Amino acid sequence: VSSDQGEFDVLAAIVKDGMAVVEVCFIRGGRNLGSKSYFPKGSGDSSPEELLSAFVPQYYLGKNVPTEILLSHEPEDRDLIQDVLQTESGHKVSLRKPQRGQGVRWMQMASTNADISLTQRLSSRSNLLQRFEMLQDALSLDELPKRIECFDISHTRGERTVASCVVFGLEGAIKADYRKFNIEGITGGDDYAAMNQALTRRFTRLQKGEGKRPDLLLIDGGKGQIKEAQEVLEELNLSDLPILGIAKGPERRPGEETLFLVGREGEVTLTADSPALHLLQQVRDEAHRFAITGHRQRRAKARKTSTLEHIEGLGPKRRQKLLQQFGGLQEVQRAGVEDLAKVDGISKSLAQKIYDVFHGDH
Numbered sequence: 524v525s526s527d528q529g530e531f532d533v534l535a536a537i538v539k540d541g542m543a544v545v546e547v548c549f550i551r552g553g554r555n556l557g558s559k560s561y562f563p564k565g566s567g568d569s570s571p572e573e574l575l576s577a578f579v580p581q582y583y584l585g586k587n588v589p590t591e592i593l594l595s596h597e598p599e600d601r602d603l604i605q606d607v608l609q610t611e612s613g614h615k616v617s618l619r620k621p622q623r624g625q626g627v628r629w630m631q632m633a634s635t636n637a638d639i640s641l642t643q644r645l646s647s648r649s650n651l652l653q654r655f656e657m658l659q660d661a662l663s664l665d666e667l668p669k670r671i672e673c674f675d676i677s678h679t680r681g682e683r684t685v686a687s688c689v690v691f692g693l694e695g696a697i698k699a700d701y702r703k704f705n706i707e708g709i710t711g712g713d714d715y716a717a718m719n720q721a722l723t724r725r726f727t728r729l730q731k732g733e734g735k736r737p738d739l740l741l742i743d744g745g746k747g748q749i750k751e752a753q754e755v756l757e758e759l760n761l762s763d764l765p766i767l768g769i770a771k772g773p774e775r776r777p778g779e780e781t782l783f784l785v786g787r788e789g790e791v792t793l794t795a796d797s798p799a800l801h802l803l804q805q806v807r808d809e810a811h812r813f814a815i816t817g818h819r820q821r822r823a824k825a826r827k828t829s830t831l832e833h834i835e836g837l838g839p840k841r842r843q844k845l846l847q848q849f850g851g852l853q854e855v856q857r858a859g860v861e862d863l864a865k866v867d868g869i870s871k872s873l874a875q876k877i878y879d880v881f882h883g884d885h
Contacts, residue, residue: 531591535633536574537641541567544644545578546637550629558633560640571596579604579618588612593621595630595637652693654802658739661791661799662784664765668738669693673806674725674752675743676706676717677814683821684709686721687814690737691806700734703817718748722755730759737764743807745770749783767791769807780804831855834876841868845877856881 533548543566548558561582566574576598588608597620598604608616621627659667671691678684684706690697704724709716728734740756742748749768756762765784772779780800782791793800830852831842848866849855855863855877863874 531589531593533593533629533633534575534579535595535630535637536571536578537595537634537637538567538569538571538574539641540645542641542645542648543567543569543574544637544641545574545582546633546640547582548629548633548636555629555632558636560637560644562644572598576600576604580607583608584611588614588616590615591617591619593626593630594618595634596620648694650798651695651802654798655693657797658799658802661793661797662739662765662767663787664739666738668765670697670735670737671739671741671806672725672737673741673743673810674718674721675807675810675814676714676721677811677818678706678712678717679818679822682711683818684711684717685814685817685821686717687810687817688721688725689806689810689813691802691809696809701813703813705821714744715747715751718742718744719751719755722752723759726755726759726761729761740764740766741803741806741810742766742768743770743810744768745781746783749785753785767803769803830880831877834873834880836873837877841866841873844868 530552531550533546533550535546535548537544537546543563545561545563546558547561549556561578563574563578566577569577575594575596579592579594579598588611592608594601597618601618605616605618608618621630655667655669658664662668669692673689673691675687676684677687686704686706688702688704690700702725704721706717706720709720725734729736740752742752745768749766752766752768753762756764756766765786767785768783770781770783772781779795780803782793782803784791793803831837831845837845845855845863845866846852849858858878860871860874860878863869863877864871866874869877
């Protein structure tokens with residue numbers, strides 16, 4: 524749809540089957556520059572009018588506000604919202620529901636896009652729910668596992684170990700609840716001790732009222748890691764929490780994973796095309812990705828400071844000044860003694876120490 528004129532946004536709101544969507548279309552110079560779908564949480568019981576009443580002021584806060592905004596439904600506090608947007612933007616703003624002409628055609632397009640987006644999201648949620656239900660059947664759980672937490676360990680030859688915890692619910696990944704744990708005080712490469720430490724820290728916090736209790740604990744690993752999880756939960760009086768281990772098969776190919784459920788004899792068998800297995804693979808892969816990301820960040824941070832940290836007389840403030848002056852560790856490494864000594868707080872003797880550390884004369 525296009526026309527010769529128009530500088531406005533078009534907002535269409537739909538609420539259906541416990542989910543809400545607001546489609547925002549951007550019309551500039553009479554042309555549609557694209558649209559974006561928003562799915563506000565906790566709005567499944569709202570009316571479209573209530574949805575737009577809450578959405579519009581939040582959406583335009585801090586943004587460039589067009590002079591005209593077309594709405595699929597008119598909120599009761601339309602005038603108030605309009606006044607607020609005018610005050611914030613410093614120019615006149617018109618909020619209205621189109622009644623005729625080109626505006627109605629723009630709104631029909633936005634509403635169609637909103638309906639398609641919502642249908643796709645509902646379908647995706649339905650498929651995810653089906654996966655959770657099939658997992659419940661496969662594991663013979665009494666209740667639907669609406670919240671799964673998965674733990675994984677990452678390190679490089681035992682150094683800078685990081686444990687990850689990712690969370691999945693019926694709506695998919697709950698990234699706000701993801702956690703990383705920097706593992707300390709263990710023998711390098713001891714994944715069992717690392718798993719024990721991460722789980723102890725996570726579930727000790729739960730005992731203190733921090734965070735939500737999962738319905739299923741997924742461990743990326745075999746019987747050794749599962750045993751650690753079992754011991755931690757028993758010690759914290761959480762032994763009723765189901766624990767499932769997922770270990771890669773001998774060839775490490777997807778579909779050949781080995782599954783162990785604490786309390787069940789033998790392995791849990793799922794076919795390679797099982798939606799329940801696909802859910803577990805998705806959660807496991809996300810935990811693996813998140814653990815590797817955390818480990819790489821920790822390793823990169825260590826590389827920037829670890830060499831300097833071991834130089835006697837070079838405290839945190841001097842290290843910071845040094846890095847700021849030269850712009851990074853590599854530049855510090857390239858600098859001569861005279862250049863190093865020019866940094867505030869770095870004496871000639873300390874500059875010589877720094878130089879020697881990087882050039883093998885220590």
